[in-house]
Amino acid sequence: MFGLGLLTVTSPSVQHNMKSSTENSDNISQPPNEKRQFRFNPKEGIDNPMMVIEEWTPRARLCVLKRDEGETFGFHLRAEWDQQGHIIRRVLSGGIAARCGLEDGDRLLEVNNIYVDGATHQEVSRRIRLSGHHVCLLVLDGEAYEKAIAMGRDLRDIAKAFKGEDFKAPRLCHITRDPVLGLGINFTPVGAEKGCFSVNPVDGGPAENAGVLKGDRLVWMNGALLSDLTHSALSRMMKKCGKYITILVIDSKNEKTYTALRMPILPSMAVPHNLPYRPRKLDLDLAPEGYGFFLRFEKAPSGRTAHVLRMVDSGSPAERAGMQDGDVLLDVNGESTELLHHDEIVTRVRESGQHISLSTITPQGHDFYTQLGLSPLLFCEDDAIQMESGEASEDSPQAEEGPSGFNLDCTPQCPETFISQVAPGSPGKKSELFVGDIVMEVNGQNVRDQYLEDVVVLDKEDSDNSGALSITTCEDTEVSRL
Known part of the structure; x- marks a missing residue:
């Protein structure tokens, strides 16, 4: 009463x-x-x-971290057995994270607008690493997080409340030039401020088909931010773009929302549209003879280096998973290989047990994302692609079997021949040739800078004339059979 x-x-x-x-x-x-x-x-x-008594509503905080080359963000992300969520720990005093408002005990809700509270620790760490030098973290302080969990609150609603119900991500659109319509896009300056451009796609043109909408704001083009560009500078940039461009756009309403929240508009938080290359995930089950491929650290003619998959065995787990010769390896079991040495990758593969997951991309795709300054792993396909069998190009060098029980192979369009296979009990095996060895000389003639076809011709000529063959090799520690 x-x-x-x-x-x-x-x-x-x-x-x-x-x-x-x-x-x-x-x-x-x-x-x-x-x-x-x-x-x-x-x-x-x-x-x-x-x-008037109001219902308690926890408030999330946005921390925008930007680092320079060689710097760290200055915090650790932990998963603790007696605590829920992804926990921010060991925030470096005076470091980037501390200066941006990140505090010890904070719980991570989103990374670059992607909700991560229910994701694995490995996946969250991976998303932060793939962000490069700029990352946006939406966090809740530890006490508020635990209270919200105890009250049965939906943490997704807390994240949505911070940004608003109509919040949308930017779009990364790849536009290929049409012979008649061109790129099908025009840019109009917005106000007198530099770097503000409204997008006007031609109806039914390449830009509209690539996901660009009328009235979108242009943020980024071919890897370059446009914040300080004049309209004439943008026009000159467009003339040099060639057959295609890749642009980052956002609708005007959400641009204002990002500005109000002081949130940068980044390619790493974008929804991809019409991208020509996407990484693929391959799942391999170990066979008695291994996974059936070689891993080789190679330098492309452009000077870029990459971990490349070679000589996929017919009928092997690698072939059944859809692996293609020349694909670039991007990660092993979710861990990026970009900063790993060859032997570190080999160790991770061999310690994976009976099953391994790899992410790969074509060499052309690898070059595409490198030129944009983005990690291709940001846009990995979720569904496996059914690979179509195709015949080898007539211009592609094929592995050649020598007369002494070993095979030669090379990197496409590059000089340098190496031993790809050695038959058990063969003269090559008895002479201690090893898979991965680089061929330096054939009967005293230097062939280090010659292409595979020339080495094979010299090999056959010397064998036919004398019946004897002398090959000098050097061990290449950057080739491994897996």
Whole structure:
């Protein structure tokens, strides 16, 4: 039973206006922090605005971290057995994370607008690493996180409340030039400010088909931010773009939302549209003879280096998974190989047990993302692609079997021949030739800078003339059979 009660409240900053019982219209201003008493009947409710009780709503915080080359973000991400969520720990005093508002004990809700609370620790760490030098973290302080969990609150709703219901990600659109319509896109300056351009795609043109919408704002083109570009500079840039461009756009409404939240618009948080190359995930089960491919560290004619998959065995787990000769290896079991040495990758493959997951991309795709300055792993396909069998190009050099029980192979369009296979009990095996050895000389003639076809011709000529063959090799520690 509820009777009349006496309630004492404190108003820290609000001044409450009251009228006397004689209907005096003069306002009586109450000083801050003064305690005042109100009589009320709980059955009749409370009409005092000071007594409106609001539901507790936790507030997320956005921390935008940007580092220079060689710097770290200055925090650790941990998964602790007695705590829920992805926990921020060991925030470096004075470091980037600390300066941007990240605190020890914070729980991570989103990485670059991707909700991660239910993801694995490995996946969350991977997303942060793939962000490069710029990452946006949406966090909740530890106490609020635990209280929200205890109350059964949906953490996704907390993240949505921070950004608004209509919040949308930017779009990364790849546009290929049409012989008639060209790229099918025009840019109009917005106001007098540099770097502000509205996008106008031609109806039914390449840009519209690539996901660009009328009125979009242009943020980024071919790897370059446009914040300081004039319209004439953008026009010159467009003329040099060639057969295609890749642009980052966002609708004008959400651009304002990003600006209000002080959130950068990054390619790493974009939804891809019409990208010509996407990484593939391959799942391999170990066979008695191994996975059936070679891993080789190679330098392309452009000077870029990569871990390349070679000589995929017919009928092997690698071939059944869809691996193609020349594909570039991107990760092993979710761990990026970009900063790993050859022997570190080999160790991870061999320690994977009976099953391994690899992400790969074609050499052309690898070059495409390298030129954009993005990691291809940001846009990995979720579904396996059914690979179509095709015949080898007539211009592609094939492995050649020598007369002494070993095979030669090379990297396409590059000089340097290496031993790809040695038959058991063959003269090559007895002469201690090993798979991966680089061929330096054939019967005293230097062939290090010659292509496979020339080495094979020399090999056959010398064998036919004398029946004997002398090959000098050097061990290449950057080739491994797996």
